[in-house]
Amino acid sequence: MSKTQNVQTFIREHRAVLIMVTIWAIVLAGFSILRHERLNSSVYDFGIKSQVIWNTANGRWFASSIEVTQYLGDHFQLIFLPLAALYRLWPNPNALLLVQSLLLALAAVPLYRIANRHLHSQKLALAFAAAYLLYPAVGFINRFDFHPITFVVFFFLMAIDLAETDRPWWASFFIFLALITREEMGLTIFALGLFVIFVEKRPLRRCSVQARLGVVWAVVGLVYSAVILLAVMPAFRGGATDSMLRYAWLGGGPADMAQTLLTRPAFVLITLLGDPVRQEFLLKILLPVGFLSLLSPLALAVALPALGYNLLSDVPSQSSIYFQYMSPIIPFIFLAAILGAATLQKWLNACAERQPKAAGRSGRISPKAASRQFTWGLIIWLGVFTLLAWLLDNPFTTRIDAPYYPIYALEQTSSRTAFNEARALLPPDAPVATMMGYGTHLSLRPELYLFYDRLKLMERPYAFPPVEYALLNLTDLRWDVNARIFYSAIETAIGRLGYEALYFQDDVVLLRQMDEPQPMTGAVLQQVIDLEEAGGKYAPTAPSTLDWLGRQWVMERLPDTAVSQPIPFAENITLSGYELSEDRYAAGRPLCVTLYWQADAPLATDYTAFVHLTAPDGYVQAQRDSAPAFGFHPTSQWQPGEITADMHCFQLPPQLPLGPYQIKAGIYDPNTGSRLPLQDAAIPATDNAAILTEILIEPSKNP
Missing domain, CATH: 3.40.50 (Rossmann fold)
Structure with missing residues (x-):
């Protein structure tokens, strides 16, 4: 049979599921692209990944400027290489969204084939494919920008389908693709390898082939992730990854964390299972498949590595169906659900066969009728729980906010x-x-x-x-x-x-x-x-941020660009000088006056400084009052001898008449409104506002 005939046969045999996939791929891609075009995607992580892929496509391999300079020190994702080739052809973030939506939808095809093989029913296979496409987590991970880890849903299901049809080389190809999507995927591949060795026996014709395949997957997966996580990424980053901070509640380092897990398992389990966020997460991953996954615990166990490191993290987003962290869990939720349904089907068939013949033909249900009842019963079961899951979480409309990382949908908040x-x-x-x-x-x-x-x-x-x-x-x-x-x-x-x-x-x-x-x-x-x-x-x-920001405005001496003009105020406060942001002044332009304060003794009161622009008649045309340094370094924190820069900005009124104006400054107690008096009568002042200088408002050079 020619390749064309093979393709035609495949399309004919999978027409229904391909129609479903096409429709849902359009829906997913359309939603994610529209969301992005409405300015609701975010730099973390879409902008980072888009820049790294674009840099790689242009010869700056895995270069980044946002979080780290070398992206491989943050996440080891060699899957960026084929995506960089795509960016050479179509350098547009929408291309990445399109690929993600397409692969998420296409995962329904191998899922359909797996279900059809185990349940011997196209109707049930279509039902599971539909349940997958409508699985809320699939919609949510498609909604949250772009993350190549979502590709593993398709890759793992393809690998399982190909392994079950005795095509180990092609299965291993998709395992390889899954491996390079992210550094920790080897842990899931290790678990899948064990599953292939000890559980997935019947579909493969040769047990020795199956055993070798499982061993290779398990060993390669475990070694790859261990080497990348423990050696390669720290080398690129110049130290341990900051992801370890998510597990700090277990201990101060990897050794302490491992010790806690091994010696205090009860404490860990109580912490995890007693958390409402994690409880809700476990419920929501099983609810859409009607908890059928629990009927095949060995298949479900393949998801344990991903489930484990996500649940152990203290970041709520990792214990949620809304984020990309769900990706390596989804294939095995559905594999376990299919195998669980197959187990239930066999059990019901065996029960039907054991019905006593003495009941007569009228009292017995024929195998065909029993099969039909099971099929429609399971379809209704999946439909009801899928509907319930959507009532709880609609991927297109559910608001995602605290305690999770915010994810916006189609709202238009910016022009x-x-x-x-x-x-x-x-x-x-x-x-x-x-x-x-x-x-x-x-x-x-x-x-x-x-x-x-x-x-x-x-x-x-x-x-x-x-x-x-x-x-x-x-x-x-x-x-x-x-x-x-x-x-x-x-x-x-x-x-x-x-x-x-x-x-x-x-x-x-x-x-x-x-x-x-x-x-x-x-x-x-x-x-x-x-x-x-x-x-x-x-x-x-x-407070720590305020303190750091405040220190940005503290200096040891007056800058060379400042005008030295010591003006003593009460409470041992001296205005040592000032600086203007402009050398020409025009109506409508900004004017920033930086005051340089110094205290000779600690202060107990937090004072407010002011700058006034006054006309010759004394009328205040513009002013700015604020605690020093935008309030980041209040006077009660001043140390004797240090100088605090204090910038006061305002717009010169657009209709300000041309001519001379005075700039005045002072300081007052905000609780009483009383200005601190000047301590030198020789300094020009009005009502305890020292006159710093006079400026001339000139015609604007701009049209």
């Missing part, structure tokens, strides 16, 4: 038009810092960063990466963006590091570090200030 217009102004290869929802769309470049990255706050001056461009959304605070830190970082970028706004529309901002003033920068600054005052500055922040 796509504004984002597209801002992105068009970015040079293709320019380094850029951006938002979680924007990063994947900007990932085809060598350097991509998160402007606000809570994992790297204390690794960067002022908590953000000082790259040339920053594409931001001022109101998209999803994925736990701390408004207080985020807005202060934008102020710092504009007022201290010379960023100008190239684009500003619908709260979408493109900033660039440049010398030439831009007309929209002042409006961006004012919007940031308004958002801070509307509540952003009160965002809860960890």
Whole structure:
């Protein structure tokens, strides 16, 4: 028979399941692509993976700029190599989503074949294929961005199908593909190898072939994962992986963790099984298949390695059906359910055969009728539990939030038009810092960063990466963006590091570090200030983070760029000098005044500093009051002798008349509103507000 005839025969024999697969692949791919295009995918992990694959496709092998510099030190995923070849042909994140959805849907084909082989019923095989496609976890892992580990659902089911039909070489090929999807997959392959050796005997014609196949899989899987996890990845990373922190409750290191597992199993089991999140997880993985998997515990045991390291993690997302961690568990939930149904079918058939013949023909159920009843009963059983599972968790609409990592669906929270217009102004290869929802769309470049990255706050001056461009959304605070830190970082970028706004529309901002003033920068600054005052500055922040951010504004001496102008106030506080962000002043432009404070003795009160822009008639045209250093370094934490930089930014009013204005500064007790008096009568001042300098508002150079 020719290859064409083989394909035609295969399509004819699998027409129904292929139709189901095609429809569901379109649904899954359409949903994930639309979700991505609505700016709901995230840098962690889609943007990271897209950038690494693109870098690899362009000769920068596994290079990353977001979490680690060499991705293989974070996850060992050689499956990126064929995906890099795809990116050479079609460099678009949607290509990855399409591949993921297609493989998840295609897994129904080997599942159908396995079910048909064991249950001897096309109807039941179709029922299991449909139950798989509608399995909530499949929809959820498709929804959560892109993770190549999801490919193992297809790879493992293909390997099982091919092993059962005595095609060990092809089965091993898919095992190899599963092995290179992620570093820990060898543990599941080890368990599958044992299952093939001791359980899967009948489908293979030669027991010796089966034994060799299982041994090879088990040994290769275990050795591969051990070497990669214990030697290769630490070498790439320059130390132990941070994933070990997820198991810190077991001990301070791998040896301590192993000791806890071996010597205190009761403590571990009570901790795991007593947790409501983990209890819910175990219920939800078995519910959609009507708990049939429990009827085949040996097949279900193949999922134990993945189930074990996920349950042992203290990250709630790993004990959830919503995330990619479910991927190596799904094939064996369904394999066990099929084998469990086959066991039940054999038991019922045996019971029917044992019915006493004395009951007569009218009292006995024929084998055909019994088979029909079993078939429709099982279909209804699967349908009812699938429906119940969907009522609990709809992959397309269920809100996923705390305690889990947030995953958004099709909601539109940001202007796509504004984002597209801002992105068009970015040079293709320019380094850029951006938002979680924007990063994947900007990932085809060598350097991509998160402007606000809570994992790297204390690794960067002022908590953000000082790259040339920053594409931001001022109101998209999803994925736990701390408004207080985020807005202060934008102020710092504009007022201290010379960023100008190239684009500003619908709260979408493109900033660039440049010398030439831009007309929209002042409006961006004012919007940031308004958002801070509307509540952003009160965002809860960890004390350790506040302390670190505060230290960024502490210095040993006055900078050379500052104007030295000591002004003594009461309470042993001295304003040692100041610095202006601009050298020309125009209406609508930003103005940032950095005050340099010093205390000669510890302070018990947290004071508030202020900067005023006053007209010749004394009218305050603009002002900014705040605790020093955005409140990150309050006066009660000042150490005698150290200098604290304290930046106060505001927009010069757009309709501000031309002419001279004074800049004044002072400090007061926020509890009483009383300003601290100046201690030197010779210093020009008005109502205890020291006059720092006079500026001239000139015509704007911008049209």
